[in-house]
Amino acid sequence: MAERRCEICGRPIQGQPKIVKVEGSELRVCEECAQFGREVARPRAGSERRARGRAPAPRRAPRPRRSRPRGVDPFSEGYEVVPDYAERVREAREEKGWSQEELAEKLGEKVSVIRRIEAGKMEPDVDLARKLEKVLEVKLLEPLESTGSEASSSGDEGLTLGDVVEIRRK
Numbered sequence: 001m002a003e004r005r006c007e008i009c010g011r012p013i014q015g016q017p018k019i020v021k022v023e024g025s026e027l028r029v030c031e032e033c034a035q036f037g038r039e040v041a042r043p044r045a046g047s048e049r050r051a052r053g054r055a056p057a058p059r060r061a062p063r064p065r066r067s068r069p070r071g072v073d074p075f076s077e078g079y080e081v082v083p084d085y086a087e088r089v090r091e092a093r094e095e096k097g098w099s100q101e102e103l104a105e106k107l108g109e110k111v112s113v114i115r116r117i118e119a120g121k122m123e124p125d126v127d128l129a130r131k132l133e134k135v136l137e138v139k140l141l142e143p144l145e146s147t148g149s150e151a152s153s154s155g156d157e158g159l160t161l162g163d164v165v166e167i168r169r170k
């Protein structure tokens, strides 16, 4: 029986390999690496008729695709919250003569959220920052200038092959 090695970390797999999906390709991985991808149900014997005209899945992992920025919510693409958001929010609110409670109410948020934002302990997400901008008539978002903003990660594919390569290097 051939030894099975984890396609992510390269270690021999004890017992049954886990099959996870990474960027659409299925990898046989060890228990530990299974958490990086999405486990897929093992195909049952007899249910293989759905391979319509497709070549059998390659055993090797496909070539890594161009890596792309991750963790970017498409809605926030190209924008970031200014570093001094806390002061800007507090000053704008005080200028309007609103209490934190009043501001929270206008935003439909909890007062604790406003408190944390004004204390600089919580950076509002872009969605909330936009609401704050509107309600307080203040600028909280600025366009990202640095990298080309071709961020298009849907964020639900789990691990990318770029990550796999990184894990292998460890």
Ligand SMILES: [Zn+2]
Pocket (backbone or CB within 6 Å): 006, 007, 008, 009, 010, 011, 029, 030, 031, 032, 033
């Ligand atoms: Zn592994």
